[in-house]
Amino acid sequence: MTKIIDRKFCVAPMMGYTTPYARNLYRILSKKTFLFSEMIATKTLIYSKNNNSIIANKFQNPIALQVGGSEYDELKLSSKLAYELNYDEINLNVGCPSKAVQKGSFGACLMKDKTLVKNCLDAMQINKNIEVSIKCRIGLGKNFNYEFFEEFIDEILKSGIKIVYVHARNAILNGISPKSNRNIPPLNYNFVSKIKSKYPKITFILNGGIDSMDKALQLSKIYDGVMLGRLILNNPFCLKDVDRIFYNQINDYIISENTIKDYFNFIRPKLDKDSIYRLLSPLLNIFFGVPNAKQFKIDIHSKMQEHDFEMLEKIFLKFVKEKKIMIN
Ligand SMILES: Cc1cc2nc3c(=O)[nH]c(=O)nc-3n(C[C@H](O)[C@H](O)[C@H](O)COP(=O)(O)O)c2cc1C
Incomplete structure (x- = not known):
């Protein structure tokens, strides 16, 4: 059934x-x-x-x-x-x-x-x-x-x-x-x-x-x-x-560093199998409507071109740490 x-x-x-x-x-x-x-x-x-x-x-x-x-x-x-x-x-x-x-x-x-x-x-x-x-x-x-x-x-x-x-x-x-x-x-x-x-x-x-x-x-x-x-x-x-x-679930989800870590853990094994843009594009919308996110976006795009995956994770983690209140 x-x-x-x-x-x-x-x-x-x-x-x-x-x-x-x-x-x-x-x-x-x-x-x-x-x-x-x-x-x-x-x-x-x-x-x-x-x-x-x-x-x-x-x-x-x-x-x-x-x-x-x-x-x-x-x-x-x-x-x-x-x-x-x-x-x-x-x-x-x-x-x-x-x-x-x-x-x-x-x-x-x-x-x-x-x-x-x-x-x-x-x-x-x-x-x-x-x-x-x-x-x-x-x-x-x-x-x-x-x-x-x-x-x-x-x-x-x-x-x-x-x-x-x-x-x-x-x-x-x-x-x-x-x-x-x-x-x-x-x-x-x-x-x-x-x-x-x-x-x-x-x-x-x-x-x-x-x-x-x-x-x-x-x-x-x-x-x-x-x-x-x-x-x-x-x-x-x-x-x-x-x-x-x-x-009506009582637990609220809070966007935190764990959100980024969970996401990166999921895409890490797929790195050689798909384009870095396709892998990361869902996460890029985290910048939606957040003021002063310009420098983060510039850094992300340059590291995407360099395929620097570990650095990309660090930039996202830093962003979430700094802007947690605004995102949530
Ligand atoms: C980029 C894009 C791709 C879409 N691809 C599909 C698709 O594969 N299958 C489908 O049934 N509808 C597809 N749609 C239509 C959406 O499922 C939905 O019916 C449409 O966007 C209206 O809903 P919305 O006003 O909430 O966006 C697509 C829509 C967009 C924007």
Whole structure:
């Protein structure tokens, strides 16, 4: 049986950002937040030998692996792999509007073919130990169409899945970039409220435009849960408050020298396996909004170029020691 997991607060899948390193930092800061991998194409997951820097999952649970694909056999095998890699959930991406993804017949363009999506979700349900979910938009094109969204959800729920993450804006498949597709189509949370009242037993997690922790908290009281992307990308350290605010845990996490030591201990063995920028970039946001951090940033960038790992750790430790009050 799948574990009972509270998805009140989720970090959205973000390619290039929700790497195993970032996820490790998120997990140091919050034990309860529900995490996502970056999206990985089913073919890459199955056939590439170099996918460890995307899928590695050491102590990051609760976590979902997000895949992109529409071939039933590949999706089935992906579920098996996700289970073997100790993921709690496998999630089908039906929200990404990029041209490359459309070429591969996955992402948001699949919303045009609800039966295909339902069959994909059927194929992914290989056993009861791994949850299967979907992340979708509320529609396609420039105009809102609740009927289209409702019919899509009606069909995909026939697969028996119980969890739907909704990026509550349309995807525009032609003429605008993936980045613009996260800003230009207007948000419409009302679609998520309406579908929830039709399917009260299904978990609908709200995503899109939640740009402060206050907003997230208010919305988490109305919806089954919230999913945040860019706020966490820009300032992962706000995750330190999630266990207390969203899950009523009494222990507050304090950012300290141990945060830095834990993080460096995790990335040290990966030094020859990935770029120093990818390894360190999640930590660079520690400077977010802290005054007079300029010299620290200059030192960090120069030591990154020199690959002086031990010195980098020392600079971060010094920063945290000096600015502890401001960061916490
Ligand atoms: C850099 C970046 C990469 C993203 N990559 C993915 C992805 O791999 N899979 C996915 O479903 N959504 C992806 N998204 C979309 C986010 O998951 C989320 O739906 C979107 O950013 C809206 O949430 P937000 O307003 O809280 O940022 C990405 C977003 C960003 C900013």
